[in-house]
Amino acid sequence: MIQQNAEYYAMMIRAALAISLFLLAGAWRVAAAEPYAVIPKQIIYPGETVEAHMLEMVKVTNRNVRRDFASSMDQVEGMIAKRTLLPGRVVPVSSVREPYTVERGSVVTMVFSQNGLMITAPGSPLKNGTVGDFIRVRNVNTGVMVSGTVMADGTIRVAAQ
Template sequence: MMFRRKTGMTAARAFAAGACLLTFASAGMAEEAMGRAVIPISIIYPGETIVASKLDIVEVTNPNLKGDYAHEEGQVVGMIAKKTVLPGHVIYVSDLREPFAVQRGSQVQLRVRIGNLVITAKGSPLEDAAIGDFIRVRNLDSGIIVSGTVMQDGAVEVAAK
């Protein structure tokens, strides 16, 4: 078993845990040093937004468990799964992505900055994208396809040629 759920301890469990802790501490491998991990309590499918009600935090008891797995709920809540995550398995941060800021086919504002001059137009993204992604967008007035960066406010800042 790689981890166990945190539950209330009886006196016998506390004594046994203390004895184990002393043994591990002398070897430099105390359970506390291994930390915690976030696991799902039900299947999370690709494209699904992760919510706190589907998560549990457990103690890691396997010293061989390595990698970029999530240690706190804040690392995964609101993120989108790129792969299926099974109940009882750790959630790797690399298997998550930020939600899309713009959706393909929706309407966004295009902005072109030339010095102090700002020109705006309406456009339609040709792909889904997160903040900071470089995407192609069709200008709805002219039909011309331009490329730009998705900004924090959901607008696309068109790249100058």
């Protein structure tokens, strides 16, 4: 009788273990559901702004696809293409960049502010920059080179030298 009970409990434990493994495998499949990727509907050339109508979302079925692809429209929409993006191919996050806030050669306002004193002057950035970049700027009136931080409003806050 004891032997039969032991065999019965062993069988029940094996059945419970099999059911647990089955459920766990099913949960893993749900957790590892196919991701979505952003792909272009048309050719997008370098320097072109990526717009929503140019893109679509698709399920990724190829397990060998590169892993740094954009998985949501927010990662790509409004960005600038750094290289040609082809239709039907995933968009690597590294192939797009933020739009420049200031562009090399344009005229921007340089702002110097310290102890209540504020001085503004027209300047020309020596390179492209996005918000937060520290770049060199040439004063249009005097030709003096200064460095400053690109601000969100397109001005350059000049650093004290």
